[in-house]
Amino acid sequence: MKNSICILVLLLFLNSCKKQEIDSPKANLPTTIESKSEITDSNKLENDISQAIEDIEKSKPEDRRKNIIQFLSFADTIDGAVAESYCNFAFEYVENNTKDFLSVLTPNDSIAIAQWAKKSSDEIAILAETPEEISSLWTEINKNHIAKRQNLSPNEIELDKLYLKELKLAIDKH
Incomplete structure (x- = not known):
């Protein structure tokens, strides 16, 4: 016992x-192995996004839509510094290449346009912190898009209106 x-x-x-x-x-x-794996995954994601950005910037119109959709496929996997560069590109690309962006999209791409607008709004939240700054930046963006419409087709104008509508909705959620 x-x-x-x-x-x-x-x-x-x-x-x-x-x-x-x-x-x-x-x-x-x-574990050390898991940490190295996470770093490797993060580096791969960063490299994949950098490549997607380069592909969009260098793309011919016939490939650009595919490259835009590929870029958007990373939207839910980003954070930290990668998210900052991702959102910065989304915002800057549409502002600087409005026609190139819109010319390859169709009304069927409304979800992609909404996703792009959401990521652009994340950059706006970084650029403008106060409600006054956000309002001022929104006014400037809207004015610039309206001015660019003289060089857009009727389809591109409708897509631009959709982008701005989705952008405003996303900004208001911040």
Whole structure:
């Protein structure tokens, strides 16, 4: 009986130690291999996004829509510095290349346009912090888009209106 009690106490002690190890904050830390894997994944994502940006910038019209959709496929996987450069590109590309952006899209691309506007709005939230700054920037963006419409086709004008509508909705949610 004494041996049984000793064995029982030993098992309880070992079980208690195992539970402490599992509940320990250190138990939830990534291993070195996991950390390296996360870094590698982050670097790959950053490289993939950089390549997608380059592909859009250098694309011919017949490839640009595919490249825009590819770029948007990263939207839900970004954070931190990668997100900042991603959103900056989304905003700057439409502002500086409005016709190139709109000319390859169709009314069926309304979801892509809304996604692009959302990422552009994230950049606007960085550029303009106060409601007054946001309002001023929105007025400037709207004015610039209206001025560019003289060089757009009727289809592109409708897509631009949709982009601005989605951009305003996204800005208002910030």
